[in-house]
């Protein structure tokens with residue numbers, strides 16, 4: 001796409017996305033309970049890049065006032081983080097007053113700096129005592145999450161306008177239970193879908209609690225609730241066979257339509273459930289579940305976009321663990337890769353998703369809730385004044401994505417804003433600080449000191465003018 005003079009609407013918002021467990025640090029302060037990341041860090045610190053485990057964060061728990069000022073100075077108006085379940089509640093599921101006080105102070109500092117905080121409730125960070133009781137497969141844990149959500153709404157309902165139940169609910173089923181990448185490293189497709197179902201019920205119960213508390217005036221009247229997912233626009237080879245298209249249908253169904261149908265129709269896509277059942281995978285459905293899922297409709301949606309899904313017909317029906325296989329990776333010869341992360345860079349995917357939303361889910365507002373580029377040798381080149389010179393890759397990456405968003409909006413997409421992932425470098429799960437996403441450097445060898453990178457000026461220009469021309 002040409003870099004012609006494109007402009008985003010005046011009311012289009014720019015902001016930053018991060019999460020509690022990746023920024024706060026202070027992993028034992030305020031009586032915080034152990035979460036799954038703390039457990040994995042304790043069990044095997046070598047699994048984390050440079051042995052930097054969950055304790056790290058990026059020191060935002062201590063520096064939040066300074067960080068909100070930095071974000072504001074870049075022209076950003078909003079910031080998404082997550083409350084940590086393990087900090088807000090105690091082991092009996094009751095409010096942890098010290099943890100709550102931390103978040104009250106945090107939100108107040110953001111308000112003072114002119115930054116609106118969007119609050120997400122769950123970002124892959126289950127308290128480990130609940131995981132040990134069966135995690136999302138156990139209905140008591142689903143109920144415990146609903147209690148957590150209700151407690152958060154009651155505590156912060158007058159302060160927060162934008163709420164989200166989950167970030168990327170597809171990721172734990174895949175990473176922990178299906179692909180074996182994250183603790184506890186399982187390879188069980190059926191279990192992953194049971195987990196996905198438990199999360200779907202948990203989301204829906206939380207939305208139900210939100211509506212009830214809003215009707216009672218506990219949650220402010222202008223508040224909205226949504227879900228954030230990493231939707232991956234699905235593609236296959238040119239001249240696909242029917243089997244390739246079937247692989248696309250199931251990839252789209254399990255990763256995208258599952259959540260889109262839940263949050264717009266209050267149910268799961270029947271064609272996906274039917275195909276799973278044909279292969280012997282069924283969900284632990286109970287009487288009353290239909291009514292719970294029906295509560296899952298949201299006010300708006302967050303779309304995290306990093307990469308598309310390129311798939312083709314699988315060469316095997318069953319994998320080495322006995323799981324049914326519905327698709328396999330298609331290596332597109334023209335793919336441009338971010339080699340640090342191993343993810344394809346395909347800005348047009350954002351437009352294709354936007355068009356799907358406009359066609360199939362046209363009633364729903366949404367925003368790009370994460371997008372960003374993590375680079376391993378980010379600090380390799382510095383300008384004379386000592387700033388990381390990331391302009392050659394970070395600016396084109398963001399500009400190209402914003403241009404496709406501008407085009408989609410011109411064509412009717414209801415995309416309301418853009419949050420860049422990790423505006424301030426932050427901890428990336430087991431990749432820790434390997435790949436840096438930030439427009440603001442975090443210097444680990446100098447007590448997490450912040451320093452603007454060279455591209456930050458460009459971000460400020462775009463966020464304040466909404467123009468995508470050269471800065």
Ligand code: BG6
Pocket residue numbers: 019022167168230304341370374421427428429431435
């Ligand atoms: C998203 C997550 O999947 O991608 C973030 O919501 C994550 O938590 C981000 O950090 C970037 O991925 P990674 O693995 O490079 O940190």
